[in-house]
Amino acid sequence: MPYLQLQNLSKSFGPTKAVQGVGFGLEPGEVLALIGENGAGKSTVVKMLTGIYAPDEGTISLSGEEVRFTNPQEAWRKGITAIHQETVMFDELSVAENLFVGRHPLRTRWFGGGLVDWKKLNAEAERVLAQVDAKIDPQTPLKELSVAQKHLVQIARALSQEAGVVIMDEPTAALSKAEIEDLYRVVRRLKAEGKAVLLITHKFDEVFALADRYVVLRDGQKVGEGLIAETDSDRLIRLMAGREVGDIFPKTPAELGETVLEVEGFSHPSEFEGVSFSVRRGEILGFYGLVGAGRSEVMQAVFGLSPLARGGVRLEGRPVAIRSPADAVRYGLVYVPEDRQHSGAILPMSILHNITLPTLGRIVGGWLLRREREEKVAMEYAGRLSLRAAHLDQSVSELSGGNQQKVVISKWLASEPKVIILDEPTKGIDVGAKAAVHGFMNELVQKGLGVVLVSSELPEVMHMADRIVVMREGRTVGEFDAKTARAEEIVAKAAGVVA
Amino acid sequence: MRGAYGFREPRAVNAFFKTYRRESILLGLLVLLAVFVALRQPSFVSPKNLEFIWHDSALLIAMALAQMLVIMSRGIDLSVAANLALTGMLVGMLGQEFPGLPIWVLLPLGLLIGLLLGVVNALLITALEIPPIVATLGTMSIFRGVIYVVSGGEWINSNEMSPAMQAFSSPNTRLLGLSMLEWVSIAAVVLFFLLVHHSRFGREIRALGVNPVAAQYMGIPEKRRLFSLYALSGAVAGAVGVMWVGRYALANTEVALGFELQVIAACVLGGVSIAGGTGTVFGAVVGAFFLVTLYNALPVIGISPFWQMGLVGVAILLAAVFNQGAGRVAGKQILRKEGAAGD
Numbered sequence: 025m026p027y028l029q030l031q032n033l034s035k036s037f038g039p040t041k042a043v044q045g046v047g048f049g050l051e052p053g054e055v056l057a058l059i060g061e062n063g064a065g066k067s068t069v070v071k072m073l074t075g076i077y078a079p080d081e082g083t084i085s086l087s088g089e090e091v092r093f094t095n096p097q098e099a100w101r102k103g104i105t106a107i108h109q110e111t112v113m114f115d116e117l118s119v120a121e122n123l124f125v126g127r128h129p130l131r132t133r134w135f136g137g138g139l140v141d142w143k144k145l146n147a148e149a150e151r152v153l154a155q156v157d158a159k160i161d162p163q164t165p166l167k168e169l170s171v172a173q174k175h176l177v178q179i180a181r182a183l184s185q186e187a188g189v190v191i192m193d194e195p196t197a198a199l200s201k202a203e204i205e206d207l208y209r210v211v212r213r214l215k216a217e218g219k220a221v222l223l224i225t226h227k228f229d230e231v232f233a234l235a236d237r238y239v240v241l242r243d244g245q246k247v248g249e250g251l252i253a254e255t256d257s258d259r260l261i262r263l264m265a266g267r268e269v270g271d272i273f274p275k276t277p278a279e280l281g282e283t284v285l286e287v288e289g290f291s292h293p294s295e296f297e298g299v300s301f302s303v304r305r306g307e308i309l310g311f312y313g314l315v316g317a318g319r320s321e322v323m324q325a326v327f328g329l330s331p332l333a334r335g336g337v338r339l340e341g342r343p344v345a346i347r348s349p350a351d352a353v354r355y356g357l358v359y360v361p362e363d364r365q366h367s368g369a370i371l372p373m374s375i376l377h378n379i380t381l382p383t384l385g386r387i388v389g390g391w392l393l394r395r396e397r398e399e400k401v402a403m404e405y406a407g408r409l410s411l412r413a414a415h416l417d418q419s420v421s422e423l424s425g426g427n428q429q430k431v432v433i434s435k436w437l438a439s440e441p442k443v444i445i446l447d448e449p450t451k452g453i454d455v456g457a458k459a460a461v462h463g464f465m466n467e468l469v470q471k472g473l474g475v476v477l478v479s480s481e482l483p484e485v486m487h488m489a490d491r492i493v494v495m496r497e498g499r500t501v502g503e504f505d506a507k508t509a510r511a512e513e514i515v516a517k518a519a520g521v522v523a
Numbered sequence: 524m525r526g527a528y529g530f531r532e533p534r535a536v537n538a539f540f541k542t543y544r545r546e547s548i549l550l551g552l553l554v555l556l557a558v559f560v561a562l563r564q565p566s567f568v569s570p571k572n573l574e575f576i577w578h579d580s581a582l583l584i585a586m587a588l589a590q591m592l593v594i595m596s597r598g599i600d601l602s603v604a605a606n607l608a609l610t611g612m613l614v615g616m617l618g619q620e621f622p623g624l625p626i627w628v629l630l631p632l633g634l635l636i637g638l639l640l641g642v643v644n645a646l647l648i649t650a651l652e653i654p655p656i657v658a659t660l661g662t663m664s665i666f667r668g669v670i671y672v673v674s675g676g677e678w679i680n681s682n683e684m685s686p687a688m689q690a691f692s693s694p695n696t697r698l699l700g701l702s703m704l705e706w707v708s709i710a711a712v713v714l715f716f717l718l719v720h721h722s723r724f725g726r727e728i729r730a731l732g733v734n735p736v737a738a739q740y741m742g743i744p745e746k747r748r749l750f751s752l753y754a755l756s757g758a759v760a761g762a763v764g765v766m767w768v769g770r771y772a773l774a775n776t777e778v779a780l781g782f783e784l785q786v787i788a789a790c791v792l793g794g795v796s797i798a799g800g801t802g803t804v805f806g807a808v809v810g811a812f813f814l815v816t817l818y819n820a821l822p823v824i825g826i827s828p829f830w831q832m833g834l835v836g837v838a839i840l841l842a843a844v845f846n847q848g849a850g851r852v853a854g855k856q857i858l859r860k861e862g863a864a865g866d
Contacts, residue, residue, distance in 0.1 A: 329739075353742030361740055370734045370741075372800065381730055382741040384723040392721045435741070 026051050027220055028104075028189050033082035035068050042068040043244045047082070050189065055211065055221040057235035057252070061264055061482060065244040066224050070191055073222075074106045075099035086188070103188035107178045107195060113166055120149035120162035123181050152184045153177075156210050172203030179210055190214055193224045194315065208233055227314070228257045228521050240264060257521045261512050275462075275487055278469035281305030283341070285357065285443045285474050287326055290335030295321040296498035299335070303443060303474035308465060310489025310506065311478040313518050318498040319478045320362055323445050327359040328352045339442060353382060356442035360432055360449060362478075364425070368432040371421035375413055376402045378420050379435045386439075405434035409464055429461060437468075444468060445476040450484065462488060482511055494518050545794040545846065546806040553813050560820040567823050574705075578694050580815040581708035582763050582770075584808055586782075587789040588715040589759035591807040592725070594790055596732045596752055597799030598655035602644060604782035605666035606760040610636045611768035611778055612670045618685025626687040630765050637761010638754050640666060645753035649746040655753075663783070670776045681772035688769030704766060711759075716804045728752060732799030788835065789814050792842045813838070 026049030035043045043065040050056050060066050071077045073084065075093030083090050086102060093099040113122050121128070129144040149162035158176040160169065169177065175195060182190055192211070196204045211234050214221055223235055231238060232252060240248040240263040248263040283302050290299040296318040303309045311319045325333035328346040337344055339355050346352045352359070361367040369378050379402040380387055387397050402416050409430040413423060420431050429449065436444060446465070450458040465488060468475055479485045485492055486506055494502040494517045502517040561568040586603060593600045614633045618624055640662070647658035681689070694702045701709075719725040727748055730738040739745055768774040793810025795802035817838060821831045 348744065349739055350742045350744040358742075359740065366734070367736045367740045370730050370737045372733055373730065377726065377730075381726065381738075381743070384726060388723045392717060393723060393726065 027087060029085045029088075030069070030073070031083045031085070033069065033072060033079045033084070035072060035077055035080050041244050043072070043079075043241075045082070046241065046244070046246050048239045048246070048249060050220045050222060052188070052218045052220050053215055054237065055215055055223055055235045057223045057225060057231040057238045058241065059225060059231060059238060059260060059264060060241035061480070064241040064264070066241055067193070068244070069241070070106060070193055070222075070224060073099065073104055073189075073191060075104075100185070103186060104191070105182040105185060105187040105189070106191040106193060107175065107182060113174065113177070115167040116165060118163050118165055119153070119160055119169070119177055120146050122166050122177060123149050123152055123162070123184060148184075152180045155183055156180045156213070157206070170203070172206065175207060176210065179214075183214075187219065189220045189222065191222045191224065195223075196225075196227065196230060204230075228260065228519050231260070232257070257516075257519075258512070261515050261519075261521075264515065276466045276470070278306035278466070278472075280307050280490070281472060284339065285476075286336075286338040286341075287322075288336040288338070290322055290325055290333060292321065292325060292330060292333040292498075295330075295333075296325075296495075299495070299500055301476075301493050301500070303476055305472045305474055306469045307491070308469055308475045308477050308489045310485035310492040311476060311495065312482065312485045312492055312514060313480070313495035315480055317495040317518065319495050320447050321498075322495070323359060323447055323476065323478060324361075326352075327357065327445065353439060353441075356440070357445070358382075358436045358439060358441040358443070359445045360436060360447060362447040362451060364428055364432055369420045369428055371428075372419055374417045374419055375406065375411070375423075375431055376416040378431050379405060379438060382435055383439045401438050402434075405437045406430070408437070408467075409434050409460060426458075426460070433461070433464065441473065443474040443476065445478065447478045448480065449477070450479070450481070482514060486511060486514070496520055543803065543805055546803060546809055548845075549793065549806070549809050549813060549842070553809060553816060556813070556816060556820060560824055564823045567820065575694070576812070576815055576819055577708070578702050578704050579819065580811050581702075581704035582767055583785060583789060583815060584708045584811045585711040585759055585763055586786040587793070587807045587811045588711055588719075588804060589756045590783075590786045591790045591793070591795050591802045591804070592715070592719060592728060593655070593752060593756050594787070594795050594797060595719075595799060595802040596728045596749060597735065598648070598749070598752070599659065599787070599797075600644065600753060600756045600760075601656065601659040601783050602640070602663040602666055603756060603760040603786060604779040605663045605670075606637055606640045606757055607764035607767055607782065608774075608776070608778040608780075609640065609666045609670045609673075610761040610764035612674055612679070612774045612776075614765045615679045615684060615688070615768045615774035616674070618688055619679055619683045622685055624685065624687060626691045629685065629688055630691070630762060633765030634758050634762040637764060638758035640761065641754040641757015642750075644757060645750040648753060649750045667776060674774075674776070676776070679768070679774040684769065684772045684774070688765060689772055690769075692766045692770030704770070707766065712804060712808060715807075719802070719804050724748065724751065729800060729802075732801075734800075785814060788839050791839055791846075794842070794846055796846060810842075 028050040030049070031047045033043055033046045034041070046065070046069060048056070058066050058069065068077065072079045075096045075098050078092075078094070085091065091102055093102070114125065117125070124145055129141045129148060131139045131141045146162045153160055153162060153176075156176050156179050158173065158180060160173055160176070166174065166177070179190070195207055211221060211223070223230065225231060235252045237251055238249060238255065238260065239246060240260065242264060281304055284305050286302040288300045291297045299322050301309065311323075313319050321330070324330055325335070326337060326346070328348045328351050337346055339357060344351075344355050346355065346357070349359070365371065370381070376398055380398045383401070384393065387393065387401060399416065406413075406416070411430045411434065412427055420428055423431065433446075433449070449461050465475055465477070477485065477489055486509065489506045492504045492506055492509060492514060493500055494504070494514055496518055497520075502514075504514060557568055566572060590600060590603065610633050613636055614629050617632070618629060644659055644662055647653045647662070648655050690696050691703050696703055698706060727738070727743045730741070730743060731745055731748060735745065767779060771778075789811040790802070790807055791797070791810070792813050793803075793806030793808070795806060814835065817835055818831065821834060822828070826834070
């Protein structure tokens with residue numbers, strides 16, 4: 025029996041089966057790569073392992089003993105620790121304080137032993153940091169560290185907590201080459217110390233450099249596992265990408281018109297360089313890439329959200345200066361952000377108010393708003409996406425994810441844009457709502473809009489888009505005709521391996 | 524069960540009470556307060572006294588309405604009382620110099636001066652990106668200092684104050700049975716009701732207050748809206764300044780000292796959340812009335828002035844606790860609610 029054993033784990037969100045019957049084991053001193061596309065269910069597995077989600081079915085055992093976590097602290101106390109970019113750390117506190125947050129060493133004398141023993145804290149921190157070869161002064165404020173150094177601090181924290189299982193979720197996503205080398209060294213060290221390491225990634229160089237075994241997930245199911253030594257990247261790519269496509273992608277071809285949006289030589293000091301693309305009327309341009317490839321950053325820059333970005337934008341052949349989203353919207357270029365909850369909709373406000381907000385200028389008859397006109401607009405566009413709600417005064421926060429997305433998109437329809445950029449429009453919504461969003465994209469192009477579809481889901485890009493631009497590490501690395509492109513080729517380009 | 528798509532109704536049923544729950548409760552408390560005081564001193568609820576309270580509340584109402592909109596945007600304007608006093612002084616000096624100037628010149632002039640002072644705030648907040656609380660804290664002191672500079676520390680007293688200004692703010696000057704300040708409060712309520720609840724500006728300010736990031740993504744020009752907002756807040760303070768010094772027949776550096784806190788208190792009592800995004804005209808008006816009623820009622824029932832400020836503070840804290848509670852009860856809608864179908 026392996027040290028950590030997952031058996032038949034399943035988790036559904038509403039009708040969406042995020043993970044179905046996944047099982048694998050992990051031994052001490054072993055690095056297991058859990059690979060799969062975005063949306064394949066990797067993070068759901070991690071969240072079940074770390075006590076964020078409770079599995080619907082299946083068991084997790086440690087040393088043969090079944091464990092159940094009702095919260096992340098329990099998982100952590102059992103020695104399962106996860107390192108990912110979003111881990112909460114305290115920017116204003118020192119590295120040492122971050123390492124020992126909640127368990128500061130205390131002085132025994134004075135005030136009943138309630139004072140922090142700073143000397144001991146810093147000494148302990150130094151010892152722990154040395155374990156991961158991190159040359160960081162423990163008294164440095166965390167905010168002064170690079171992303172890579174923060175990772176090291178997280179790993180050091182995990183080590184100081186006697187973790188048996190270390191889960192690394194896309195640990196190199198924002199690291200430079202040299203920093204990645206450092207991280208590799210630390211992972212090998214963890215392995216040598218007998219930790220069980222679960223590496224979540226879709227970068228093949230990492231998989232081949234570090235892992236002993238692999239498990240591939242696709243659509244929430246395990247589709248393959250084996251020894252790294254007995255496989256190659258071609259085979260893994262086939263496992264990840266190969267699948268039948270249902271009729272959730274009902275692409276209806278639209279007539280292509282003249283070029284409506286041209287983006288030329290967009291660069292940003294740290295995020296992307298020399299990105300150019302164009303979209304024609306009636307065309308869906310797919311933007312594929314791994315998470316962190318810089319796709320959203322480019323789109324946000326085009327939308328006027330990134331003051332440091334440089335580059336030219338032409339709409340309908342006319343050069344336009346977009347300095348703010350307000351400019352972009354005025355020119356007929358709109359952007360539906362990935363982060364629906366925080367930047368897509370104003371959740372506490374009503375459906376009606378959300379839908380009409382960007383177009384109030386057009387709806388206002390004179391100085392005052394007219395409820396009837398607003399209702400007419402909202403009913404029309406909400407109806408077109410078959411939004412489900414009790415009434416238009418319901419607040420958007422009360423709706424399901426799919427319906428929220430419908431509100432987000434319908435508000436832009438009302439503004440009658442020329443180009444619409446959809447950033448991961450179907451992320452985290454169920455199949456039914458997905459189909460509605462896709463159907464609606466078809467409708468958009470039929471009406472002669474240009475659509476940019478940013479997506480990490482390859483089947484979505486391949487079946488909805490006419491052309492596909494692939495981005496990797498801030499640069500466009502390939503362009504494909506969706507009809508003739510092979511999935512393996514696209515994945516290989518995005519991952520940076522030669523197929 | 525609802526159909527497979529669409530809505531049962533375009534509008535919510537009982538929307539009024541749902542929207543104005545807090546305000547209705549505060550209004551209830553206000554009535555209770557009045558009844559309680561009347562039990563001990565029946566003349567407190569005589570029409571004459573009630574009208575006096577109204578006249579007394581009018582300027583606070585106008586100020587609270589403007590502040591409400593500012594707080595709704597996640598901001599605050601601490602400089603309003605100083606703006607009021609400075610504008611009052613400047614217009615008062617002009618009225619002193621030219622006693623013949625009519626109110627229809629002086630009042631718009633005050634509005635204009637106040638607007639310019641508001642523009643100073645607006646520039647600090649939008650161009651220099653100084654947080655509103657800091658920017659207006661700074662201009663609050665500056666405006667007060669400028670009063671001293673322009674007046675040389677002199678007062679304008681009732682003999683020197685423009686007769687037109689004094690007459691306008693007097694409870695004895697009547698138009699169709701109401702005092703001018705009462706008319707001003709009515710005009711302010713109507714104007715702000717339309718602005719806050721029925722105009723594009725009000726809707727966008729609310730959106731910026733609830734979620735500035737999302738509002739920006741929707742193409743709302745944040746800086747332009749905030750600029751207008753602080754200019755508006757200043758304009759209201761300036762106009763009120765003219766009426767204020769006319770009413771008390773006094774202009775000096777100490778005029779309306781600390782009044783900005785009463786204005787904010789009226790908003791908080793009226794359920795306007797400092798976190799932004801919430802606020803109604805109804806709430807701000809009831810909050811202002813509540814505050815003034817409390818100030819007027821306490822001496823009537825023989826509560827010493829020393830207790831008054833403390834009791835007002837208690838009322839504010841209770842309102843805050845109550846509003847917090849209201850927010851907490853609502854919580855997240857995770858459970859399935861009829862009509863809010865999950866797909």
